[in-house]
Amino acid sequence: MKIVDLRVMRGPNYWSVKHPKIIVLKLDLEELSDSLTNQIPNFNNRLRKMFPDMKAHRSAEGVEGGFFKTVEEGTTFGHVVQHVALELQTMAGMDSGYGRCYPTREPNEVYVIFSYQEERAGEYAAYAAVRITEALVKGEKYKLWADLEKLHEIREDEYFGPSTYSIVTEAVSRGIPYIRLNRNSLIQLGYGRYQKRIQATMTSTTACFAVEIAGDKNATKDLLSDAGIPVPKGTTVYSQEELRRATTWLGFPIVTKPLDGNHGKGATINITNLNDAKKGFLEARKYSQGVIVEQYIVGFDFRMLVINGKFVAAAKRTPAMVIGDGISTIKQLIDRENKDPRRGIGHEKVLTKIQIDKHTQALLKSMELTTQSIVPEGQEVYLKSTANISTGGTATDVTDLVDPYNILMAERIAGIVGLDICGIDVMTTDIAIPLNETRGAVLEVNAAPGFRMHISPTFGLPRNVAAPVVDMLFPRDTPSRIPIIAVTGTNGKTTTTRLIAHMVKHKGYQVGYTTTDGIYIQDKLLEKGDTTGSYSAEFVLKDPTVNFAVLECARGGLLRAGLGFQQCDIGIVTNVSSDHLGLRDIHTLEELAQVKAVIPKSVSPEGYAVLNADDDLVYAMAEGLHCNVAFFSMDEENPRILKHIAKGGLAAVYENGYISIFKNSYKLRIDRVADVPLTFGGRAKFNIENILAATLAGYISHFEIEDIKTSLRTFIPSPAKTPGRMNLFKFPQFEVLVDYAHNVGGMKAIGEFMNYVDAHHKVGIIAGVGDRRTEDFYELGLAAGNIFDEVIIRLDSDLRGKTPEEITDPLIKGIEDSGSETRIEVIPEEMRAIAHALERAEPNSFVAIFTEDITEAVKMVEHFKVIQDRKMLIE
Numbered sequence: 040m041k042i043v044d045l046r047v048m049r050g051p052n053y054w055s056v057k058h059p060k061i062i063v064l065k066l067d068l069e070e071l072s073d074s075l076t077n078q079i080p081n082f083n084n085r086l087r088k089m090f091p092d093m094k095a096h097r098s099a100e101g102v103e104g105g106f107f108k109t110v111e112e113g114t115t116f117g118h119v120v121q122h123v124a125l126e127l128q129t130m131a132g133m134d135s136g137y138g139r140c141y142p143t144r145e146p147n148e149v150y151v152i153f154s155y156q157e158e159r160a161g162e163y164a165a166y167a168a169v170r171i172t173e174a175l176v177k178g179e180k181y182k183l184w185a186d187l188e189k190l191h192e193i194r195e196d197e198y199f200g201p202s203t204y205s206i207v208t209e210a211v212s213r214g215i216p217y218i219r220l221n222r223n224s225l226i227q228l229g230y231g232r233y234q235k236r237i238q239a240t241m242t243s244t245t246a247c248f249a250v251e252i253a254g255d256k257n258a259t260k261d262l263l264s265d266a267g268i269p270v271p272k273g274t275t276v277y278s279q280e281e282l283r284r285a286t287t288w289l290g291f292p293i294v295t296k297p298l299d300g301n302h303g304k305g306a307t308i309n310i311t312n313l314n315d316a317k318k319g320f321l322e323a324r325k326y327s328q329g330v331i332v333e334q335y336i337v338g339f340d341f342r343m344l345v346i347n348g349k350f351v352a353a354a355k356r357t358p359a360m361v362i363g364d365g366i367s368t369i370k371q372l373i374d375r376e377n378k379d380p381r382r383g384i385g386h387e388k389v390l391t392k393i394q395i396d397k398h399t400q401a402l403l404k405s406m407e408l409t410t411q412s413i414v415p416e417g418q419e420v421y422l423k424s425t426a427n428i429s430t431g432g433t434a435t436d437v438t439d440l441v442d443p444y445n446i447l448m449a450e451r452i453a454g455i456v457g458l459d460i461c462g463i464d465v466m467t468t469d470i471a472i473p474l475n476e477t478r479g480a481v482l483e484v485n486a487a488p489g490f491r492m493h494i495s496p497t498f499g500l501p502r503n504v505a506a507p508v509v510d511m512l513f514p515r516d517t518p519s520r521i522p523i524i525a526v527t528g529t530n531g532k533t534t535t536t537r538l539i540a541h542m543v544k545h546k547g548y549q550v551g552y553t554t555t556d557g558i559y560i561q562d563k564l565l566e567k568g569d570t571t572g573s574y575s576a577e578f579v580l581k582d583p584t585v586n587f588a589v590l591e592c593a594r595g596g597l598l599r600a601g602l603g604f605q606q607c608d609i610g611i612v613t614n615v616s617s618d619h620l621g622l623r624d625i626h627t628l629e630e631l632a633q634v635k636a637v638i639p640k641s642v643s644p645e646g647y648a649v650l651n652a653d654d655d656l657v658y659a660m661a662e663g664l665h666c667n668v669a670f671f672s673m674d675e676e677n678p679r680i681l682k683h684i685a686k687g688g689l690a691a692v693y694e695n696g697y698i699s700i701f702k703n704s705y706k707l708r709i710d711r712v713a714d715v716p717l718t719f720g721g722r723a724k725f726n727i728e729n730i731l732a733a734t735l736a737g738y739i740s741h742f743e744i745e746d747i748k749t750s751l752r753t754f755i756p757s758p759a760k761t762p763g764r765m766n767l768f769k770f771p772q773f774e775v776l777v778d779y780a781h782n783v784g785g786m787k788a789i790g791e792f793m794n795y796v797d798a799h800h801k802v803g804i805i806a807g808v809g810d811r812r813t814e815d816f817y818e819l820g821l822a823a824g825n826i827f828d829e830v831i832i833r834l835d836s837d838l839r840g841k842t843p844e845e846i847t848d849p850l851i852k853g854i855e856d857s858g859s860e861t862r863i864e865v866i867p868e869e870m871r872a873i874a875h876a877l878e879r880a881e882p883n884s885f886v887a888i889f890t891e892d893i894t895e896a897v898k899m900v901e902h903f904k905v906i907q908d909r910k911m912l913i914e
Contacts (some may be wrong), residue, residue, distance in 0.1 A: 040116065040169050043148060046266040047158055050573055053633060054152050054602030056640045058137045059601060062124070062161045063153040065143065065624075066117055066169070071176065072147040075451065077113035085175050086110060086119070089183060093126050099299045115148035116172055124153045124161075124168035131190035132383055133160055133198070143624055150624075160193045180559035195385040202240045202490040208753035215519040216605060218577055224448040228512060229519035231585040232549070235512040240460045241487045242512060249457030253486040254299055256331050259456060266455050268448060269480045273333025282320050286313055286333040292335035293318035297327030308424045309335050315405065322398075336466040336480045340426040341437065343445070343463040344493060344504055345453035347511040350446045352438045352493040352502040353470060359393045359422040359431030364415030370395070370410040373422070381497070387428075393422060393431035434492035436499030437470055444473035444822065452484060453837075459511065462488025521585060523604060524736050525543040527592045527638045528613030528657075529631075530784045531729045532571075534764045535613060536591040538717065538733040541760075542750035546742055548587035551579035555593065555779070556762055556893065560585060572596025576603030594634050598623045602637065609644040609739055610638040610666075611732050615656040616784035620812060642666040647739045649732055652679040652690070669739065671731035673724070675699070688741070691731040696721070698734055698751070708747045709734055716755045722795035723765060725788035758901075763893035768900050770907050772882040774798070778894050780889050781808055783818045789887060790826035798890055803827035804872050804888050807846040809839030816846055820853020827887070829862040830854055833872040835891045843867065870899060 044065035051059050076082050086093070087107060097108035106122055114600035121138040128135040133156035141150040155161025167186040174181040198208060201225045207217050210228050218227040225238045236243040241250070252258055260270045272289060275298055276282045286293060293316060296306035305326040307319030316332075323330040340356045361372035373393050376382070382390040393399075395410060399422045403409055406420070414420055426432045445465070453461035467479025474480070513519050524543075526536045533554045540552040544562065549697040551560045553575040558566040560582055566575070579588045580603070592602065615632045625631050630891045639648035639660050645667075652658040652670035658679060661668045668688065672680045675694035680701070684690055690701040693712065700707040713721045717730060730751060737747040758766045763779035774796070780789055786805075794799060805823050807816040823830050832847050847865055854861050869891060876886050877900070890896035 040069055040071060040120070040173055042166065042169060043067050045162065045165055046599060047155075047162065048601040049158070050601035050603055050605065051637050051641045053598055053637060054139070054150075054532050055137070056637060058154050059605065060156070060158075060161075061152055061154050062165050064120070064124075064153075064165050065147050065148060066120060066151050068116055071116045075113035075115065076110045076119060079176055081178070082175060083107065083110045085178065089171070089175065089181070090112070090123070091125050092130070093122065096122055096126070098122070116176070117148065117151050119175075120165075121151045121153050123171050124151070124164040127164045127167055127171075127186060127190060128160055129155060130193055131160065131187055132388065133157060133190070133194055134331065134530065135161075144626065152787065157194055157198050158191050159197060163190060163193060163442050169402060176316065182364070191384050198386075199224055199226075200239060200386050200489075200491075201494065203237065205490050205494050205503075205505040206237055206240070206508050209503070209509045210513075210519075213509065213513075213519075215509070215513060220580060221580070227581060228509075230523075230580045231521035231551070231588065232583055233518045233521060233586075234581070234583060237508075237512075239487050240490060240508070241635050242459060242508070244459050244511065245486065246457050246459070249459075250486040252456050253458060253461075253484045254481065255297075256298055257329075257483050262455055263481055264450060266451065268452060268455075268651070269474050271333040271336055271480045271482065273331055275329045275331055276320070277329055279317060279320060282316060282330070282332060283313065286316055288531065289332065289334055294331075294333055294335045295323050297323040297325075298329030298331055299327040306425050318401070334480075336478075336482065338466045338468040338477065338479055340486070341465045341467065341470050341493060342434075342487060343441070343449040343465060343686060344490075345449050345458075345461045345463065346504065346507040347459055348450060348453060349507065350441070351507050352436070352504050353441045354434040354492040354496055354499075355437050355470070356426035356428070356492060357433045357435070358424065358426045359433075361420050361422065363416055363418040363420065365416035366413065368411050368413055369408065369420060372420075373410075383430075384618065387461075389491070390427075390433065391429055391431050395422075399423065409621075428491050429488065434496035435494040436493070436502065438500070438502055440471045442471050442473050444475070446468060446479075448474060452481065454485050458486055458510065460488065461485070478869075494641065501836060507520075517885045521580070521587055522609075522740065523580075523588045523590065523607040524609040524611065524740075525590050525592050525602075525604075525607040525638050525641070526611045526613070526732075527594075527597075527610070527635045528651075529616045529635075529782065530780070530788060531613040531619050531725060532591045532593065533779075534717070534726060534761060534819075535611060535729040535732050536589050537761055537764075538729060538750075538754050539736050540589045541754045542737045542742065543587045543589060543740075544732060545750045545753070546740075546746060549584050550586035550587045550589060551582050552589040552591070554591050569593070569595075571602045573603030580604060594625070594631065597634050597637055598625070600657070602641060604641075606641055606643045607638070607645075608643060609736050610642040610646070610650060611649040611736060612636075612638060612651060612657045612660060613732060614654045614784070616782070617815065617818070618782035618784065618811075620815065622646050628656060633662070636660045639664055639666070639668075647689075647735075649735045649739075651728065651732075652677055652683070653728075668832045669735050671735055673728060673731075675701075687734070691735045691738075693727050693731065698727070698730055700734065700738055707744060709744060710751055713799055715751045717751070717765075719756075719767065719792070723792045725791065758893075758897040763890060763899065766897060768904055770880070770904060773880045773884040773886065775877070775880075775900050775904075776885070776887045777890055777900060778887065779893060781891075782811075783815070783822050786819060786822045786826070786889070789889075790822065793826060793885065793887070796885050798883055800829070800881050800884040801827045802829045802831065802876055802880070802884060802886045803889065804831045804833055804869075804876055805850070806835055806891065807850055808835060809841040809846060813845070813849050816849035817853040817856075820850040820855075821857050822853075824854035824857025824859045824861045825851075827861055828859075830864070831872050831876055832863065832865045833869045834867040835836075836869075870895060873899050874903075 044061040048061045094104045098106035118140045135154045137154040139152040305323040344352045377392045462485035464483040467477045493502045543550045557564045558570045571591045647667045652672040671691040672694045675692040684701045698709040766777040768775040
């Protein structure tokens with residue numbers, strides 16, 4: 040088997056809108072293409088032995104063990120790769136349960152689709168699944184543990200920790216979107232100007248000075264002591280001589296810990312002699328120059344959590360330990376404990392596996408034990424000095440037991456230090472008794488406290504401590520989203536996007552928008568290029584100054600990585616016509632329509648899909664949508680429109696020379712088409728469709744009719760406002776049009792416009808884009824032959840794998856077959872072709888330039904116009 044292509048979908052996509060995070064694997068089965076699993080001796084048994092837990096895969100059978108039954112009866116090896124990839128991720132502690140397998144047009148190839156939790160893990164699982172399936176076919180031994188070890192490593196490196204995960208999950212449950220900003224769990228909650236950020240349990244409202252205070256344990260202790268909070272007596276030492284004096288003053292037992300430490304790193308507790316104190320000092324010095332030496336407070340370790348000034352949870356923490364049975368060694372007891380299904384690697388599960396490290400061995404040695412010692416039945420052996428969950432400790436929820444005195448104390452501490460999310464470590468014999476009565480003490484105050492002990496305690500009631508965090512960041516009725524209008528289609532996307540962005544700006548919003556020529560934030564071009572994919576959408580949604588997004592979404596981005604957002608408020612589809620067919624296995628108009636349909640399928644239930652009722656494929660997208668639908672049409676008598684408005688639907692139509700909106704039985708006239716500059720006096724019919732779609736978007740967004748009308752009249756097509764979209768230049772004796780149209784639909788639209796142009800000679804400079812099919816070149820030539828009296832064929836700078844002849848020959852054939860007497864000339868270099876046409880332009884002629892390099896083409900035309908104007912002045 041061979042992987043032909045691998046794509047990572049990060050949002051709603053052609054393959055699945057419901058499952059946005061999927062791997063799309065194109066697999067060449069090679070010699071296995073004609074074989075099924077039941078034709079390979081003992082294959083099913085080997086598969087069962089390697090993946091016994093795969094019995095949970097129900098597959099199409101819908102019952103446990105369904106997949107194994109399918110394998111026994113005979114299925115494709117692409118299907119096996121799919122299930123192995125899913126099971127590998129599950130075994131490494133990552134949820135992933137969605138998968139599909141589809142044939143392609145190639146006889147040996149299949150598409151294997153499966154979900155992933157972590158992107159890099161999904162990619163790794165794809166390659167590993169192919170290797171494993173091949174090994175199973177051949178009956179070869181395979182080191183599965185190596186793949187699982189790598190997947191565990193990826194998960195620990197890149198997946199959210201439990202605290203981050205809990206906050207993100209709570210936010211999503213409330214409809215608050217999120218964007219991961221880096222691999223270190225820096226998360227943006229919300230979009231645009233309404234965004235907040237978290238990193239673990241630090242938030243954009245966490246004061247940096249409070250974090251610094253909490254990090255300085257001496258400063259924290261002084262503040263708390265001055266406020267009447269019980270704290271252990273202690274000091275900070277920087278040498279072993281200072282350590283000796285401190286132990287003389289404090290007496291034993293003591294605790295040593297780094298001045299700037301956290302999560303229990305470098306801490307040693309219950310030190311009873313100077314020799315062990317020196318060891319504790321050296322351990323703490325690994326993390327900080329200063330070492331805190333303080334009294335060891337007898338009792339249990341409790342963590343109290345305060346969020347936004349309110350106590351929300353408490354847990355009793357117990358260090359990693361085993362209980363002797365009089366038979367087993369400590370090592371055997373640890374192994375037995377690690378078999379608890381709740382224990383995993385790192386943050387994979389509720390509990391973490393207990394590791395025998397140097398600290399554990401030193402602790403055992405202090406008790407005159409080793410890992411091979413057998414301890415009496417019932418005897419507890421502690422394996423760590425601190426009670427951190429991340430080192431194998433356990434937690435018991437005690438929230439309901441905390442005494443009111445202790446609750447007030449915790450809330451005061453959070454306010455004294457200034458932390459919005461504050462973890463307070465308390466040592467006491469009983470948290471249900473006021474701390475000042477048990478001779479307990481506050482040991483530490485933590486910024487960014489872990490939530491795992493509260494959301495998944497080993498014993499007791501789980502507490503949703505993420506909810507008050509989200510309440511704090513997004514109080515009731517506080518917005519988290521900005522309006523998103525998404526625009527797709529074959530032609531007209533960019534013009535519609537720009538017109539809507541202009542309309543939104545006119546209403547006073549700070550708009551961010553993406554187009555095929557760049558990303559714009561408040562009308563400033565920040566990134567140039569074809570920016571219609573998920574990266575560009577996220578660029579806008581991450582911008583803290585934006586409060587409205589208008590996003591052009593092209594087929595390339597949808598097929599490459601999916602949408603850059605989960606839902607939009609308005610999704611517009613302008614049309615679907617032949618373009619890019621044959622690329623990325625999209626061969627028919629129906630398949631292309633399915634790609635474009637991702638946009639209306641991603642509209643929120645309260646939002647609107649705005650669809651072209653004159654286009655059969657676009658109109659059909661309304662079927663099965665779970666949102667509102669509005670249609671637009673160039674014909675007010677279109678039966679689809681009449682049927683829709685009869686049911687109380689919303690529509691926009693071109694009627695009697697007007698742009699009008701139908702709402703129920705009412706007709707709202709917006710403006711006269713001839714007065715809208717984008718229509719060029721009504722001659723650019725295709726732009727009327729774009730205006731209808733944009734008008735609906737404005738109306739649905741609750742813009743006033745007068746504001747929509749003003750926006751339409753002030754949107755003046757020009758190289759600056761609409762680069763490469765109907766840029767018209769009037770020379771003294773002829774006209775020049777610069778346009779980006781590069782497909783048959785765009786060419787025919789320009790041809791319809793030119794029917795209204797009064798010119799005796801029409802010249803077109805055209806080219807075929809190299810990644811199109813031969814029949815597309817031919818159709819483009821045929822259209823050009825029917826429009827122009829003269830055609831100059833140029834070539835793009837990148838022929839995308841084709842020879843010049845493979846492009847020009849079918850173009851010429853199409854022109855010749857049009858039956859016209861069109862003159863044909865081939866000038867490969869675009870700028871030379873433009874210069875040639877302008878220099879030879881006849882009086883009362885019209886030159887249409889279909890350009891690849893919009894900026895340079897416009898520059899050349901403007902430069903030539905300046906020269907012509909000067910000549911006229913001289914004459």
